[in-house]
């Protein structure tokens with residue numbers, strides 16, 4: 001199936017990309033403790049940061065609107 005991204009390619013992107021770098025292009029991240037960063041959520045309006053990123057785990061989660069995922073899903077959601 002030409003044109004479709006293979007599962008293996010996605011896994012490779014997940015391993016190569018640092019989610020803090022990807023999210024950091026859109027969100028100003030500040031340290032929120034060991035292995036955790038937080039910033040203003042790009043998916044909903046807020047004034048106090050509830051958007052958390054865990055670079056070592058490769059995941060993000062927003063406690064305000066419930067958005068969550070990895071670097072790959074963040075790219076897809078922020079582009080569309």
Ligand SMILES: [Zn+2]
Pocket residue numbers: 041042043044051062063064065066067
């Ligand atoms: Zn949010």
